[in-house]
Amino acid sequence: MTHQYQCPAAESRTCFKYLGAIIADEGSKPEILARIAQATAALAKLKTIWNDRNIALSSKIRLMRSLVMSIFLYACESWTLTADTERRIxxxxxRCLRKLLGIxxxxHISNEEVRNRTRQxxxxxxxxxxxxxRRKLKWYGYITRSSGLAKTILQGTVQGGQRRSRQKKRWEDNIPE
Structure with missing residues (x-):
């Protein structure tokens, strides 16, 4: 069921929530920001687990990937990634790894050192x-091999002119990258 949803990023634009994903006319940024907020809230709720010294770090990381990252990755196949959203991801x-490691x-420990500790x-x-x-590419391959409506929509074009400004980044622009 859809309902009108006011985007936190821009009050003048409209967007709606459908099946848990925010569909906005301004792109994927509101959806990515909402997913980051939901994953961060889930991370905060599990604070007692992260602070428990009796649980091994490998178990904590597996818990984080299954309980927190799964919330974040919901419907990520449809996101259009920009440099800003990639930095936020x-x-x-x-932030999650530092919370697990207690850093x-x-x-003043670098991100590379945090990654090394996680790898260890x-x-x-x-x-x-x-x-x-990887999920975006996997979904793209699935759609291009099919012969349904999704393939028609993905490969279709819209008639009409284009407004004068820099072209907005599209979902399919991420595929060659």
Missing amino acids: QAMEM TYRD AIGPHEDLLTTVK
């Missing part, structure tokens, strides 16, 4: 931004 992942920004705990793993991009 990486910052959210680092504050006042400790669970071995090589895929970072969050790579996961989003």
